[in-house]
Amino acid sequence: MESAAATRRTVLDAAAELLAEGGPDAVTLRAVSARAGVSRGAPYGHFPDKEHLLAAVAAESWVTLGDQLDDLIADERPSPAERLERALSVLLEVGRRRPHTYALMFSAPNDEHPGALAAVSRTNDQFLAIVADVIGDPQRARPIGALLMSSVHGIVAMENSGQLTVEKWQVTGDELLKMLIDRIA
Amino acid sequence: MESAAATRRTVLDAAAELLAEGGPDAVTLRAVSARAGVSRGAPYGHFPDKEHLLAAVAAESWVTLGDQLDDLIADERPSPAERLERALSVLLEVGRRRPHTYALMFSAPNDEHPGALAAVSRTNDQFLAIVADVIGDPQRARPIGALLMSSVHGIVAMENSGQLTVEKWQVTGDELLKMLIDRIA
DNA sequence: GTTCTTCATGTGACGTTGTCATATGAAGTA
DNA sequence: TACTTCATATGACAACGTCACATGAAGAAC
Incomplete structure (x- = not known):
């Protein structure tokens, strides 16, 4: 045993x-x-079954990401804007280095897996804090945070599906991220 | 027979x-x-196998979407900006009404399925034309088109995975789309 | 030290899946 | 009528997720 x-x-x-x-x-x-x-x-x-096993894997990946964000928040050196860009880059890098893990993290976290839901909620809150620090107005931080999060997620998804090619669009994912932040701040 | x-x-x-x-x-x-x-x-x-069957389904969905975009482009009544918003809404609606079909359309279109690749390329070109009509500068249309496409895709993905809740972010997907267009034009 | 209980682990079996080799049978041609 | 062609049908196979049940070690009770 x-x-x-x-x-x-x-x-x-x-x-x-x-x-x-x-x-x-x-x-x-x-x-x-x-x-x-x-x-x-x-x-x-x-x-109980395979689904719960995979949900546990996803939850753990969210926790790891949350820990990285915690380190980023604790670091006093970068400016709020720099912190925001780094936070988004962290997400981008996960999507690039471990595409399958990333996809699992963003595949519908069922209500049956409270652990995964909690881990996602935590990172969302951390991310919102970083955005609010840049924006100033905490009321407007939520919609803008949603826009940033969604857009970065879309960039990763299109990169990983091979639809975001430089030949077609003449930009890289990193440049899109910069364009995005410029239009927010 | x-x-x-x-x-x-x-x-x-x-x-x-x-x-x-x-x-x-x-x-x-x-x-x-x-x-x-x-x-x-x-x-x-x-x-040949299940994968090719699904690729054919995806290709057909892209063709249908392309036909809708063609109708939109041929319609002279809306302004370029309105056309852009409608084009993005079309994508959003596909994602909402047929989430599984939508997900398949954006799952890596392999090089082994040239039909799917061609259908995707066609819609990309149509979309770029609509964006260029708004922007004016066709050089800048490509990066901006990529940003719009990626962001809308991200919005749909986060909606469908249940991570874009109003309680958490205090916005709807449609409002995000409007925010996005405002920051482009 | 022996017996009993508990509980994680090991294992054979079942139904379902994608896929293939082969059989069937209808249409067209000589 | 006999033969070829080719789409369709079918039995079989390995691999999958899952379950019922067997095994066996650790600790408690006597």
Whole structure:
């Protein structure tokens, strides 16, 4: 009888790795079990089904992102505007470096997975604080924050689907991000 | 021996319906065949595999969207700015009314599906023409078009994943679209 | 030390999926 | 009539998510 928490961690890590490496289709329960070094049935002791396992992976990714934002907020050196640009770049980089993980994070977080919902809500609040620091008016921070968040998400999605090519649009995602921030501030 | 083209159409329509009704998981080859009134193996005479069948569905959706844009471009009554807003609204509406179809349209159109690529390229060009008509400078139309396209795509994606709630951000997707256009023109 | 309970883990089985090899059978041609 | 062609039908296969059940180790009770 292995430590319950330890097995949970191993399974979670294996699922996260397989997702990052080979996309959602590579995350079969059998592959996860094999990589985690446990049997096929072991994950069922810790996650009701595959969906909940993936939701846990997504939630953990949101928590990691939230921790990065916390570091960014705690750093006094950059100006508010610089902080905003860095915050958005962090999201962009996740989308580029781990496209499948990123896609999972933004795929409908069901009401059945409160952990994922809470993690998303936390990052939203952090992001809103950063935006409010730039805007000044906290009332207007929310709509503008939504615009920034949506736009950056769209940039990542179009990059990853291969539809944001330089030949077609003559811009890079980073340039779009800069255009966006210029039109806000 | 049924007419080859007719079977192809029936299968394609069945797949499109199942996608719109029940999402990607509902589009099983067996369900498609049953709805189309053909046997399980029939689709393989017209599409190499499931991926190509779905790519054909996506391509057709892009063509439909392109036709709508053509109508919009041909209509002389609205101002260029109004046309732009309507064009973006068309995209938004597709995302709302047929979220699964929309998601498929924006999921990586592989190089192996030239039909889908061509259909996407056509709508991109149409959209760029509409943007250039507003901006004036055709040189700047491309980056700005990319920004608009990406942002609207992000709005739709966040709406459909349930992350763009009014309670959290105190805006609707439509209001974001208006904010966006105001900051461009 | 022995017995009992508990609980995570291991395993065989089931239905469903995408896919293929092969069989069927209708249309057109000689 | 006999033959070719080609779309359609069907049985089979491996792999999938999932479940019911078996196994076996750790701690408690005697």
